[in-house]
Amino acid sequence: MCCWRQWGSVGLLLLLLHLLMMSASSSSGKSPPRCLYCRKVLGKGNSTAFVDVGVQLRVHSSEQVLVVDNGLFQLNLSIPGGDVTGIRYNGIDNLLETLRDDFDRGYWDVVWNWPGKNITFDRVHGTTFEVVTENEDLLELSFVRTWDVSVNETFAPMNIDKRYIIRRGISGFYAYGILDRPEGWPNIDMDQVRIVFKLQKDLFHYMAISDERQRIMPMPEDRETGLPLAYPEAVLLTNPTNQDLRGEVDDKYQYSCENKDNRVHGWICGEPPVGFWMITPSNEFRTAGPIKQDLTSHVGPITLSMFVSTHYAGKEVGMKFRNGDRWQKVFGPVLVYLNSITSEGGVGSLWEDAKGQMAYEAETWPYDFVLFQAFPLSDERGSVAGQLLVADRYMTKDYMWGDSAYVGLAPPGEAGSWQRENKGYQFWTQADKKGRFFIEKIRPGNYNLYAWLPGIIGDYKYDVNVIITPGCAIKLGVLVYKPPRQGPTLWEIGIPDRTASEFSVPEPYPTLSNFLYTTSTQDKFRQYGLWERYMDLYPESDLVYAVGVSDYSRDWFFAHVTRNTYNLTYKATTWQIIFELEEVSQSGNYTLQLALASANEADLQVRFNDPSIEPAHFSTGQIGNDNAIARHGIHGLYWLFSIQVPCSLLGTRNNTIFLTQAQAKGAFQGVMYDYIRLEGPPKI
Structure with a gap:
């Protein structure tokens, strides 16, 4: 039945409205309209045909839940909070931990503080909900929390727009956030921005971070019965559920990863064989450059998408907002990818498939389906090319190739400032053996070009600002780095x-x-x-x-x-x-x-x-x-x-x-x- 039957008189009014729309579109020769909520065709009789992207609104006691189904998986979102309360896939009613409260399964949070004050852990729950885009191929949903000075001790002074995109034929959903501070807002520090997913502990036992870093993981209760070590995150497993893990140390920091390598990680359920993966197609929105380290997945089972954090760097890389400056940044999109075993594959094929999906997502970045005005599409971005050489007369009289140099664009600053930069966007690549580099898909803006080389001390900075405009292809030619050197x-x-x-x-x-x-x-x-x-x-x-x-x-x-x-x-x-x-x-x-x-x-x-x-x-x-x-x-x-x-x-x-x-x-x-x-x- 169509959703109007569940809503009484309100649903009847919606039905009458859509019937009028249907009549108008039929007379014009257009395809029959569909319910804006359950997406069923509003035709003669009781047609129940679905399109690949479908939306249904249901009411559970005092909480509203939005149910999105694209034929491959089903996503439940709280309204207007925008928390992910359920993911149904491959016969599993909910991949997320049902023993946790709805708001504690899939959520955004930020860590912030007033300057000089204690930090606050802030779960970001939307207060308004909107359907941003809706068509046969895609549905984009927005959950916004607008800062209110009357609750300024509780919420970070930041307007936060959490968005989710569900696409036809994609086994998973995209998530991104828009953080915005209008001019004149109060001073704050913000040390963490992330998305958290907590999976069913009785299903997901195998974790994969890379080809080499994969293993069966402890249960969360194993940590509770274990021996605490030098800090809370580290626990010695004394009587784990799986006795093969007895005597091991579990510590979430053992699974950290550098940004440049942190592209796909997640968990595998053994029965039925299902993978839950966090895919990050670009590092442009992460802070502190390519070798900044951060958390990935860990016992819970938990999977994270870390956008901002002070891990492995300290407060120096936390965002500091002063003097009421205007600021906005788009974090993501990232892809929560779901996969299952085909008749030809084994459990290991889930990891290989996730890597393949990651490569595809990176290749198609920037996504052409993200229509937010502050997310430039491919033709609105630019590129920079050049070659880096090294001049060190105490090593050789000739120039040396900038072999495997890390070369990147980041907001203007001193040489090496990129590793502490946190509010803008960064774009990095690794040069070839002759120091040739090509950086593409760069957002318009004002940047400095930085570099450093394995085997050479210090940091290089190009002494002219690089201005990226839509469609530009800047060729810098040969650049020469003279590393710090006083004598032989x-x-x-x-x-x-x-x-x-x-x-x-x-x-x-x-x-x-x-x-x-x-x-x-x-x-x-x-x-x-x-x-x-x-x-x-x-x-x-x-x-x-x-x-x-x-x-x-x-x-x-x-x-x-x-x-x-x-x-x-x-x-x-x-x-x-x-x-x-x-x-x-x-x-x-x-x-x-x-x-x-x-x-x-x-x-x-x-x-x-x-x-x-x-x-x-x-x-x-x-x-x-x-x-x-x-x-x-x-x-x-x-x-x-x-x-x-x-x-x-x-x-x-x-x-x-x-x-x-x-x-x-x-x-x-x-x-x-x-x-x-x-x-x-x-x-x-």
Whole structure:
């Protein structure tokens, strides 16, 4: 029956209206009209034919629920809140956890605070609902929450429009959000914007993040019965439902991923075989650039789409709104993709199919079906091409190709500012072996072009703003990066790649491991508790590294951490680099290039041949809040310090550089080194 029969007199009025529309369209030769709500054909008799995209409105007690069905799956949305309350697919009545409240299954949330005040976790529930687009191929729905000063202590001062798009023939739905602040609104900080989906725990047990990172996961109750570890997210499984997982550590941060690789992740249900995937076709709306790390999926079972967060970076990458400036940004769309096994495939084919869908979504970006005016279509965007070379006369007299350089456009700022940028859009690519790059699908706007290269320290910035206009194809030609360099290399430790992965990452405690990473050398750093192994390896005294004798892959611990005295107090630690010089120049300064891959509430002090001199010859001051040591990140934000070393501080024999991480209030204060290089005085 058509929906009017369920609505009484209101439905009858709707029916009469549509019958009038039907009569008008029939006389004009147009196709018969369909109900604006249930999408059934309004023809003679009781026709019940459906189109591929159908909408039905039902009322459950005091809550209104919108039911959308495109013939492949059914989506339930609360009205006007816009929470995803149900997803029916492949014979499963609801993929989402029915033991949770309707508003706690699929939702948007933001984390914000007034400057200097405590943070607020804000679930975003719409207050108005609108059908934005409705045709034979697509339905777009809008759920808006408009900020009201009368509730300013509860909701973030932000107008938020949550949108969902359901398309013909697509097994899943698109979600995107429009965050908007009119001019003159009050100052706030906003540290997180995301979408959360909580799946049925009795169905979804297998999680996949990448080809290598897939596994059967613990149940949420296994965490509740487990042993809490150094922070709430980490739990030792002592009596899990699946005894094969007994003795493992579960920690959601073990499944984090860099933005550039965070394209598809999700869960697989074994019976019936069904996949639930989060697909992100573009990184343009994510914050802090391509190597910013963030959460993906974890025990719950939970799947996330993270747009803004301070994970692995700290408040430096949180959005700060000051002085009442006008701001708007479109986050997404992302695709919640559903798949099931065909007669020819096995469970593994669900992951392969999800990857294929991800590739298709990326290829068709920007979507031509998103009609919001602030989402430019393909012909409204531009491109930039060029070639990056490197000039470092102490490495070679010739220019070097910018081999595999990361090249990107981000809002104007200083060199390297892209890794802390959070309000605009960024567009990145990786150059080929000869440094040639092509960045396409760029939104119109004013940008700087930035770059950095594996194997080369520092950050490049093109010194002219890049103005993107609709349809432009900018050719920048050859660009030359002159990395920080004062003199010839005397010695070096590590590889300048912005991570600490090349250093000595210890084996985890056998009783505190995640079995997924026990055979992996690439992801070994993701194990829990590795910071505590420093005390085992250096029980009496701190690390000493002898240039020319020691091997950094074996003798340089991956993280410079504090020393636990086992009475709930911690001590600062001082590492030593011992080296000799054939001669010491009596004119000109030496330079210590010190690159950090991470810093967390650290103060790194550097002294030359005198461990007790005060103040230190150099100090970073307290820097960083990325917490990458505790969260298995192997890097957070990148820091580079070029430290001048007067020749009077050095001798030909028995030189020692003392590196002291002076902050010692807890276990996770420290730094990860990326690369250290001592340069001689410049050669004329």
